[in-house]
Amino acid sequence: MPDLGLEVLFKGKNMIRLLGGLWAALKISLISVALSIPLGILLGILMVRKEVVIRAVTRIYLEFIRIMPQLVLLFIVFFGSARAFGSDISGELSSVIVFTLWGTAEMGDLVRGAIISIPKHQYESSAALGLKNSQTYFYIIIPQTVRRLIPLSVNLITRMIKTTSLVLMIGVVEVTKVAQQIIEANRMTSPNAAFGVYLTVFLLYFIACWPLSLLARHLERKWG
Amino acid sequence: MNIDFMLEYLPLYEKAAVLTVRIGCEGILIALSVGVICALIQYGKIPVLRRIVSVYIELSRNTPLLVQLFFIYYGLPKIGISTNAEVCGALGLGFLGGSYMSEAIRSGLETIEPIQTESALSLGLKPYQVMRYVILPQAVSVSMPAFMANIIFLLKETSVFxxxxxxxxxxxxxxxxxxxxxxxxxxxxxxxxxxxxLLPVSIIGRIIERRVRYAGFGA
Structure with missing residues (x-):
């Protein structure tokens, strides 16, 4: 049995530190999700409007954010902000800004998809039944839209959590960075720590995302 | 903006772009092969392998590429499996993409109901003809949007290399x-x-998607 470097995890506060790092990553994604959902709903509603200008602007925003790798966006905000505003913004704030911009775009597209997937006869039937416009939205359209949206939004949250691993590259101390520090600090005593510690990080991400994936799949089956 | 500076360092970017695209393509090819194998195992419901494939798919879909790469690049050499950075990049991309590709292919295959295969066989088509003329044309059409989205996704993921x-x-x-x-x-x-x-890939993807959208009549 080769030395897998797992013993490092049980030394001192190493495991607690790793979990703290994971929490730092989760916090960034949770804040961004909390901001993206209302903004995304707003964007989605704007995107189905008929005005050409609104359509063009939202479309360009969506396409640009979606085609750029998230890491590029992080670099633009993190390194570019210092140049543009003459002041430095922290890695954490840059990540929240980028993930909110990205999450809003993705969420907006999901909302748009959910709205246009409601067939026209739903509106017509409810009007024929004598429901008011507000009643149509409240009792007919919104409940159906929400059912389609929730599984997709849960999936978006898992994507967001996975993407927070990138914030390491702009100097935010999160789980992978903590892992690097632990490996460096124990280089002499346990040279194989890289295997055990990175495996643990891998599994921590899995534990954070898997339940959400299962939930999304379950909801999709239940309401789909 | 300093144009001279940009011109001076243009070759560096070109070299980097070639590297990105090359490893990206290698990774996508690996992902595609892994995806086809996994999808066939799941579609064919092969007993033990099927379990292994579904564990792999869950692991690969629920972890970020960056962490997968760190594990392959820094972790695996400690137990004697060492790779250079390029191979590691392509393998990591293949590991991540394999599951996405497999899901895309499987969803295409599963939309074709068994009755189609049975009818084709009873008309006297050989198994490979069933695949070539009945299953594949429909499956490809259904899978194509997810497939193109995966290629763009994987090319974007190369940014963590x-x-x-x-x-x-x-x-x-x-x-x-x-x-x-x-x-x-x-x-x-x-x-x-x-x-x-990325733009050309995205545009070509949309054209291909439109051309193969023949399966869903009436939809």
Whole structure:
């Protein structure tokens, strides 16, 4: 049995530190999700409007954010902000800004998809039944839209959590960075720590995302 | 913006872009092969392998590429499996993409009801003819949007390669920012190069999607 470097995890506060790092990553994604959902709903509603200008602007925003790798966006905000505003913004704030911009775009597209997937006869039937416009939205359209949206939004949250691993590259101390520090600090005593510690990080991400994936799949089956 | 600076370092970006695209393509090819194998195992419901494939798919879909790469690049050598950065990049991308490709292919195959295969067989078609004329044309049409989305997704994911010290576009940009403080120029070139790589793929993807959209009549 080769030395897998797992013993490092049980030394001192190493495991607690790793979990703290994971929490730092989760916090960034949770804040961004909390901001993206209302903004995304707003964007989605704007995107189905008929005005050409609104359509063009939202479309360009969506396409640009979606085609750029998230890491590029992080670099633009993190390194570019210092140049543009003459002041430095922290890695954490840059990540929240980028993930909110990205999450809003993705969420907006999901909302748009959910709205246009409601067939026209739903509106017509409810009007024929004598429901008011507000009643149509409240009792007919919104409940159906929400059912389609929730599984997709849960999936978006898992994507967001996975993407927070990138914030390491702009100097935010999160789980992978903590892992690097632990490996460096124990280089002499346990040279194989890289295997055990990175495996643990891998599994921590899995534990954070898997339940959400299962939930999304379950909801999709239940309401789909 | 300093045009001279940009022209001077253009070759660096070109080299980095070629590297990004090359490893990206290798990774996508690996992902595709892994995806086809996994999809066939799941479609054919092969007993034990099927379990292994579904564990693999869950593991690969629920973890970030960066962590997968760190594990392959820094972790595996400790138990005697060492790779160089390029191979590691392609393998990591293949590991991540395999599950996405497999899901895309499987969803296409599963939309074809068994009655179609049975009818085709009873008409006297040979198994390979069933595959070629009945199943594949429909499955490809259904899978294509997810398939193209995966290719773009995987090309975008190549941006994390700089973490395992591959000199890709991100690495070049970060290097130039650090060396010369030409932030605006370096970032501008970075965006332009990613657009050069990704825009054509995105446009071609849309054209292909439109051309193969023959399966869903009435939809």
């Amino acid at each position: 700089s973490a395992i010290s591959l000199m890709d576009l991100m690495f070049t940009a970060k290097d130039l920012i650090g060396l010369y403080y030409k932030t605006t120029e370096s970032l501008f070139m970075l965006v332009v190069f990613y657009l050069i790589i």
